[in-house]
Amino acid sequence: MESIISQSYEVHFGELAKAALKQHIAKSGYSKVFVLVDENTKKYCLPFFKKEIMAHPIDSVFEIASGEENKNISTCTKVWEMLSNFDGDRKSLLINLGGGVLTDLGGFVASTFKRGIDFINIPTTLLSIVDASVGGKTGVDLGVLKNQIGVINQPVMVLVFTEFLKTLEPRQRVSGYAEMLKHGLISDMEYWNQLKETSSFTEPDSIQKSIAIKNKVVLQDPTEKGLRKILNFGHTLGHAIESYCLENPEKKTLLHGEAIAVGMILEGYLSHELKGLSKLSLDEIKTTFLQYFEAVHFSDDDVDAILKLLKFDKKNTHGDVNFVLLQSIGEAVSDIKVPEELFQKAFAYYRE
């Protein structure tokens, strides 16, 4: 599998990844090598990592609690303290072995420990492989507000091992599929067409293609001033829905992919209303997502609360809410302002 060259680093797959890791550690002369895991990756991924991937001795394994609810500054403080207590210095390496929550948090902790140490990401969920492998975003949540605190910083390398996907529950696997479908929707109709029919989205080829699409977008706009915004398709409403469900004890917590699957149907509707996305394509989007993602029930009160949360989304500047919308499948435009009354109509279409 061909490696993907991103900003200052490469994404390697399988055997090549193993070799790249070995070679890098041998030449870097790190003072300490630390591995960050959560209770799940400690159980399901660390044994394989130690046995099959990592040839170099590990100084310490740090464990944090899994889940978006632990992606906060208090967990960062624990990891900073562990790094400090185990004599981490500026020449230490942190290997983040886990899903998106862990790689986002571990990347932020490494980027800010002693003003920045090296880190390597080994994403273990489909979502983190296709979404967090490129882009350089690190960070944590502030209360219910997602990714409010963070920096843009690049890992030394990203290593992808599809073996880890076998350890996931089906719901977790499908969550990542939503981001892959998004990559098709925003910039590659052919990929969308292949992917929406397939049950083989965990195949290395499909995964590599998805990362390559995202990487192409990121490389053209590393600081998110323009083009890169299209990666937020489905995320403006999706994030608000995700935050709302996380914060509300009566709602079932949605996985990120599940929330943005809803977000893409809603923003697909806005695209149809405002940007000429055909009714046929809109229905195709809705049918595809509802085939893989169970419909979520939203009451009128839920919808009102979600729309209130919108204004906190970090992409909004000057109080306006900006959307990425589709002109057609494979073609996205960003910075579109949406009249408020359309939000209710979008939810009505979702509930139809």
Next chain:
Amino acid sequence: MESIISQSYEVHFGELAKAALKQHIAKSGYSKVFVLVDENTKKYCLPFFKKEIMAHPIDSVFEIASGEENKNISTCTKVWEMLSNFDGDRKSLLINLGGGVLTDLGGFVASTFKRGIDFINIPTTLLSIVDASVGGKTGVDLGVLKNQIGVINQPVMVLVFTEFLKTLEPRQRVSGYAEMLKHGLISDMEYWNQLKETSSFTEPDSIQKSIAIKNKVVLQDPTEKGLRKILNFGHTLGHAIESYCLENPEKKTLLHGEAIAVGMILEGYLSHELKGLSKLSLDEIKTTFLQYFEAVHFSDDDVDAILKLLKFDKKNTHGDVNFVLLQSIGEAVSDIKVPEELFQKAFAYYRE
């Protein structure tokens, strides 16, 4: 007063600073302008800032508690939350009006809020003017360990108004003088000779020269891989002393300049033992600092505890303690390993 061109920004003085601020804000189209103060700068500097410096309206003033003991993640969280609650977005500006604790912390908060917003530093103490104006260091402490958490990031500009120095207590003013003397010791004998005799270290010319010396060093080594380390002269032992006194309720808390003044005498002694600094120069260094900075009493237990803290200093890699030492006044060398038995002798010389 001539502006100093640093990494990606300039340091402006007095009237020029006022004009630069006005012009920058006019052309930048910020959504919000926030000012960060502590209880001291709110009382002594904010009125002057509003009346004489800042022409643009301020959206909100955020207040934090002053002092090294508040330079931590918990204070950062309060400021992140204020930024969030007052609708700060990616196009917001944070102006840090205060001493080094405030500009370090405010710079870190801005650099990590929504993955980085613009910030302007207006240092109000002599120490922060001569030390924190250039270098791009931001950060906070982790427990007693100074600056363990942070990033390297540049402000939009730094503005220096010597009017603020009049609001300082003499002890605070003298604290900054230690860093100015250090700039002479590490790279400019002539400046050292002028400065050590003078009582006019708060003159704009002396201040501008001190920033210019530091800037020259920083520009040659922005990521602290080599030359820049010389700026740490006096800081390896100085930081350990500062941490120890902060953490120990029985010791008087030392200002940063007071701690590194001791550190420079101690490391001057090490320089004499290991790098050929003459006894005459060593005594000149000791006499100069003791003239301005009251001698600190250290018991044998104090010394032992301080030496234990040394190993946590963030500049140490691979467990060794590296020092910057002087070959002569105006000429520093870095990465010098010091045999442990010399530390006790250095304290003995200080106590003589």
